[in-house]
Amino acid sequence: MSNQAQNRHQAVGLSDQQVLDMFYYMVLARKIDERQWLLNRAGKVPFVISCQGQEAAQIGAAFALEKGKDYLCPYYRDLGVVLVFGQTARDCMLSAFAKAEDPNSGGRQMPGHFGSRKLNILTGSSPVTTQVPHAVGIALAGKMQGKDLVVFTSFGEGSSNQGDFHEGANFAGVHKLPVIFFCENNKYAISVPLKKQLACESVADRAVGYGFTGISVDGNDPIETYRVMKEAVERARAGGGPTLIEAVTYRLVPHSSDDDDRTYRTREEVEEAKKQDPILRFAAYLKEIGLLDDTSEKELLERVQAEVDEATDYAENAPYPAPESALTHVYGA
């Protein structure tokens, strides 16, 4: 079978090592996420917001960007994206436990509110889609300074209704700015399904109103997502302006640790979606082409497990911020 399998990643310029790295990041994101749910249910961390089901879209997209040069204005599910950009399991656990060393916010923000100046990840907030105009502003500034950087901003399909999406997309279209608008369409805005969010066929259709390309891609396929992203990034870097990419995925878990998705979708629907779990699909592909076997998969899982264990222990034992430090950093010196 493996001899017959079609190698799709080489065709889009991904090496064997790169796809194995992609798989590692996908598994790492999933395992960090799963651990946070366990910690939450054990009463050890107050809140979890998941990337589960969206790892292929996130990691496929992030691999098309250039670390150290490009910028991220991510949203709260983008664990996979920020891992590729250099955040670690330990960073994520420090954030989950709200410890002083949390690089995103020093424990000030909920988990999922990513930010790191040294990694070119702009700090984010909870009101959705506010990061979209910020991405446009970074792209504008980069262009003014003659840099060829690209800015990636992501959001859910529900967020594509926000004014800030439309205002930001329009601004970027008018000024032909190097922004990738990456919509992770996971079919639900908390409880509200896609058909109650959009009257148009797909989120990608929205790009036409702003004078640039919109494209819908199977977000459960990291190679296909990478291919589409790579084209968009190259176009943006060459001065061709923005692209809207809709990665179609499915949110495999409730909206957050405080949500109960049994109130708005059937178990059958979720079970059906799990058959398309991007990690299972990608593992199957890697096995088909002979890059992964049961032994190496087991080794990878053990490596990730050890990484997550170490991160959890470290973060759990790390100190909280000093209470009175709540008063600091309102203004600069």
Added chain:
Amino acid sequence: MAVISYIDAITMAMREEMRRDPGVFVLGEDVGVRGGVFRATNGLIEEFGEERVLDTPLAESAIVGVAIGAAAYGMRPIAEIQFADFIMPAVNQIVSEAAKIRYRSNNDWHCPLTIRAPFGGGIHGALYHSQSVEAMFTNVPGLKVVVPSTPYDAKGLLKAAIRDEDPVLFFEHKRCYRLIKGEVPETDYVLPIGKADVKREGTDITVISYGLTLHFALQAAEKLAQEGISAHVLDLRTLYPLDKEAIVEAAAKTGKVLIVHEDNKEGGVGGEVAAIIAEHCLFDLDAPIKRLCGPDVPAMPYSPPLEKFFMLNPDTVLAAMRELAHF
């Protein structure tokens, strides 16, 4: 020293800062070719080009949101909101984003952004071209709110705002634009944000104000001097964070305090000023703290008698000052 108008001082500040620092740029509606609907950015596009003087799409949240991204990246944008009344679509960006970027990132990121907006009435602007919206932003730690009342202060404070490492909302009273003139050095100077300024020394009563009404108080003080009443006039200049020390000092100096602003009274900045005085120097007072403010109605109506009724003027301020002096 040249005598110039309040609006020309604002233009001068922007031009000087754009010459000094290539990171400074202007964006907003009609700021480019038109030079701003009030002409505050007049001549800038000719000198600095359309890359640094951007006519943006008509969308306030994007004007501020894009400026935030550019500021976080390292530029020093000056975003113009054409009328303060139209800042509402950008409030989420100002309050949830700009004001919180430094705090929420634990000092990793910051946002050196200036947002300019003309406010205030007396120009037949009706409900949506006359509002004083400052009180909405004076409960937002992380933001600074500045309102100059003289050309000298306008230039020095705007330059300080542009150089500030944090977001500054810079409200310009549009009636002052061409009405108020004063001496402004052509040299480079900045004035400290967060510091009030005594605009007139006096001993009998203290008036605390900002913006257009500050000038009404100064005119009234001149007249009252002829009646033997000496008024001390403090210009707040920065509405957030307030200069508590200067407020307490000015209040304690005369023991009689009148707070004057065009914005409506309830929930206005005057309430906070009164609370500071009550907390810190109640026993220095010889009279209850008085406030003279716009009426508590949604906004300024259009019809001339209605607008006139809404606006304070030198006579209403004079009467309130005299009444307090005689308490």
